[in-house]
Amino acid sequence: MRYFIEVAYHGALYHGWQVQPNAETVQEKLNFVLSKLLRAEIEITGSGRTDTGVHCSQQFAHFDYDDEIVEKDLLHKANSFLPPDISLKSIRRVTDEAHARFDAVSRSYEYKITLHKNPFLQGLAYTLRWTPDLKLLNQAASVLPEYTDFEAFSKIHSDVHTHNCDIMEAYWVQNGDDLTFHIKANRFLRGMVRIITGNLLQVGLGKLSIEEMRDIIEKKDRKRAARFLVPGHGLYLNQVTYPESIWL
Structure with a gap:
């Protein structure tokens, strides 16, 4: 099953969105927290990249997970574990073919x-x-x-x-x-x-x-x-x- 997450973040402390070696990124933080909470290897795909220091009030990303998620519970737990400069705003089930990057209008x-x-x-x-x-x-x-x-x-x-x-x-x-x-x-x-x-x-x-x-x-x-x-x-x-x- 495929899920979309909606994210906001203050980008000052991050080397942008995308995972990269030896640098803290927003995508890396989200991958880590979701993987721990869902007890599976989660790799999210974002709607696009933001550069070092850039902020975001609405970003979407998708990930796949085999079981049904209680969205409200995961949202609460994820925000408890995420740093204060990253906020998970929503989690929503989408069609299996939906793509956060390629389907963005x-x-x-x-x-x-x-x-x-x-x-x-x-x-x-x-x-x-x-x-x-x-x-x-x-x-x-x-x-x-x-x-x-x-x-x-x-x-x-x-x-x-x-x-x-x-x-x-x-x-x-x-x-x-x-x-x-x-x-x-x-x-x-x-x-x-x-x-x-x-x-x-x-x-x-x-x-x-x-x-x-x-x-x-x-x-x-x-x-x-x-x-x-x-x-x-x-x-x-x-x-x-x-x-x-x-x-x-």
Whole structure:
């Protein structure tokens, strides 16, 4: 039987989502706790990866288990054993063919910025010393859905077969000293949101024109785009959606 888990985590202490040698990751912690509680070798598969320091308010992953699970009991026990910066929000049975990564219809991210030093947002938002032009930020963001090939906005050595992504939404919202970039797509490349955010900020600060940003995308100029990569601690994976047909 296949189960989906819904997870939230504060990413500051982790080297991202995916299990890797000699590093603490979110996936590793979840594998360990679920395996202990279910007394079986559990290896979860996530809807995608997040980089070092990136936070998450909604991530999904699936795992297989031979017996029926009392979801409420496992949820309570898992949260008792997980560290305080990882929360299991739900456990739900799905169809046997459902896949947390391949069946995801869309993924949404937010990038949070504070325009003044705020000790209560330390590690939770990127502090920007200059105030960008909100109108320019949104004009630049509105260009993104016109394109599908985002090789320019991906990290080198990304293990992918295509750089095509369908961006459904991209916009900025300002609330006082807080500035948030919202972006939604069917999929994202490694480092893509952080590189896009950095390039849009360059436009908003008057250091890059929209035409120059278009040129970077069209020429697939990774080297130039990557110069504006923003830190991971301002980034949040905040929603992953699935077709209703997978849920039981």
